[in-house]
Amino acid sequence: MENLVLKNATFFDSIQGKMVPGKDITIEGTKITNISNSDSTDLNDTNKEIDLSEKFIFPGFIDCHVHLESSSEVDWAKELMRKKQGAEYYVAYNNSLRHLRTGFTTLRDCGGADWGSPLKHSINNGTLVGPNLYVAQKPISQWGNQEFFGPRYLAKFVEEGRVLAGKNGVIEAVRDRKTKGSDFIKTMTSGGVLHGQESQLERTLWKSEELEEMVTEAHRLGMKVASHAHSTNGIQHAVDAGVDSVEHGSIVSEDSLEEMKTKGIFLVPTQTSKFNDKPELMKQLPPEIQQKTNLVDNAMIEHHKVAVQKNVKIACGTDAGVPGNPHGTSHLEIISYVKDLGMNEIRALQSATSIASELIGNKLIGSIKEGNLADLVILEKNPLNNISVLSDMSNYHAVVKSGMIVVKKGRLFLN
Ligand SMILES: [Zn+2]
Structure with missing residues (x-):
């Protein structure tokens, strides 16, 4: 197989946070094997x-929070009515390609059914061309809350993630996920916004000893723990237990942010899950859910601005797939970090590259270095000068995944 040499490249060094001009990047097979000055390549x-x-x-962008099995229909029941049992693989794969098309070469799926591991392996062994996947599969649910009698989709989700109470139940659940090929554990330490009217944000059901045991067992087996948490107490509960990332983190307190910094816990902001900039979609939600949505959306911006000021590690994650949040628009999350949260462009792009790779725990992605996977996004215009160019699809010249050019001028090429 011939090597690919990208001549006269100007690339983003995500570790140093700067552009490096005048280089030739050699790709052999799936990896970057050489980076040298443009006039010296043989x-x-x-x-x-x-x-x-x-x-x-x-570097290929990374979204640390997606749900590939759902396709963002606001009326989730409608989506479920159309879905055939067993179709999740195809839905998830198709949705993963929407991300690949827009330069996201790695996705972390934060909870779904057990299609994740087989799909990931099919991509890794070359049966399918797609983004790198890291999958939680079934979350470990807070069994015992009232959400079971909430919306149908959620009852299924909660029931699938049920565990027995107590430390042993939690240990068993972590080992079950490991056996079934999950890469990390997804749990919840607060209620949810779109989880129905009964789901109270402040409700956090894990006893500290259960949550701590979950983290200990997961870490012992080499798995990280991501916790969904909107409410102040739910976030603090997760932080106390030493989870690796707080997902959403909408009403995070300054104390929690300080502790996150000390412990190296990441915030995954999911800013694009907000409805308050999508009034047409907001109208489709029941009034009591609109109220909860408004509260959380406004809080999310204010509290995450503080997280940026305090220099908490922020890894890009969108919640793509949930109602009103389509796959293939994750670049809007990076833009919102600059426009809504006051982050500078370098840090916003690091959140979707080097910082995200640190959360995932794979140094071979998220930076352009010799020995790393050749996952690259090639752009016509520099987003460090104007972050909004990320939303212009004509700006995406090409996407390289594991050394293969998979997108040319916005079109997918999968062979
Ligand atoms: Zn989610």
């Missing part, structure tokens, strides 16, 4: 050259 017949003068190369 060219031979086995190399295929692509001149990238005046283009801007970024």
Whole structure:
């Protein structure tokens, strides 16, 4: 197989936080094998050259919070009525390609059924072309809350994630996820916004000893723990137990943020899950859910601004797939960090590259380095000068996944 040489490249060094001009990047198979000054690369017949003068190369973007089995229909019941049992694989794969098309070469699926591990392996062994997947599969639910009698979709979700009470029940559940191929554990330490009118945000059902045991057992087995938490007490509960990431973190207190900094806990903001900038969709929600949604949406912006000021580690995550939050629009999350939260462009792009790879725990993604996977986004315009260019699809010149050019000028090529 011929090597690919990206000539005259200007790339984003996500670790140092700066653009590096005048380099040739050699790709052999799935990896970057050489980065050298443009005038010093040995060219031979086995190399295929692509001149990238005046283009801007970024590490493939990472979304740390998606739900690939759902497709963002506001009326989730409608989506479920159309879905055939067993179809989750195809729905999830198709949704993963929407992300790949827009430069997201790695996705962390934060809870679904057990299609995640087989789909991930099918991509890893080359049966399918798709983004790198990290999957939680069935979450470990707060069994005992009233959500079981809430919306149908949620009852299914909660029932599937049921565990027995007490430390042993939690240990058993973590080992069950490990056996079934989950990469990390997803749990909840607060109620949810779209989880129905009965779901109280402040409700956190785990006893501290149960949650601490979950984290200990997961870490012992090499798995991280991501906790969904909106309410102040739910977030603090997760932080006390030493989870690896707080998902949503809408009403996070300054004390929790300080402790997150000390313990190295990541915030995954899911800003694009907000409805208050989507009035047409908001109208489709029941009034009591609109009220809860408004409260959380406003809190999310204010509290996450503080997280940015305090320099808490923020990893890009969208909640794509939940109602009103379509797959393939994750670049809006990066833009919102700059426009809504006051982050600078460098840090916003690091949140979707080097910082996200740190949360996932894979140093071979999220940065352009010799030895790393050749996952790249090649852009016409530099988002460090104007972050909004990320929402212009004509700006996406190409996407490279594991050394293969999978997108050219917005079109997918999967062979
Ligand atoms: Zn989620």
